[in-house]
Amino acid sequence: MAASAGSNQSEFSYTSITMHPTRPDAFAQQVASHRDYLLRFARLQLRNDSWAEDAVSETLLAALAKPQAFANRSQLKTWLVGILKHKVIDALRLQCREVSLSPQDEDAGADDLLDQALFMPDGHFAEPPQPVCATAPRPPAAARMP
Secondary structure, eight states: OEEEEEEEEEEEEOOOOOOOOOOOHHHHHHHHHHHHHHHHHHHHHHHOOOHHHHHHHHHHHHHHHHHGGGGTTHHHHHHHHHHHHHHHHHHHHHHHHOOOOOOOOOHHHHHHHHHHHBBBBTSBBBBBOOOHHHOOOOOGGSOOOO
């Protein structure tokens, strides 16, 4: 197909994707062929391999669940990236809501030392806490309000 822009003519070649009810496997193969690119994109955005895998898997499942939504209005890769962008946003929202409590945290050792210093094994304070007003320094007389 040729397209003209003013006096310049450039040749465009587009891959035509036709979805036949009898050949859904062809569409699935074309969708799956973009998996590596989608995975690179998701890893770049999420910076976590497992979250990226999940986002790409959800993207491919969404694309295969509704192939009629594609309708050849854009390139297949563009359509898939559009779906993936929404899946990445969903993953980031979920990440903000989740609290990670893994024992591999760097501060876990510091928390244990702090617990040992401040608390007895039964959970009570090692030294009773002081009342706030007894330990707070009193401001100088010149700084006090009349």
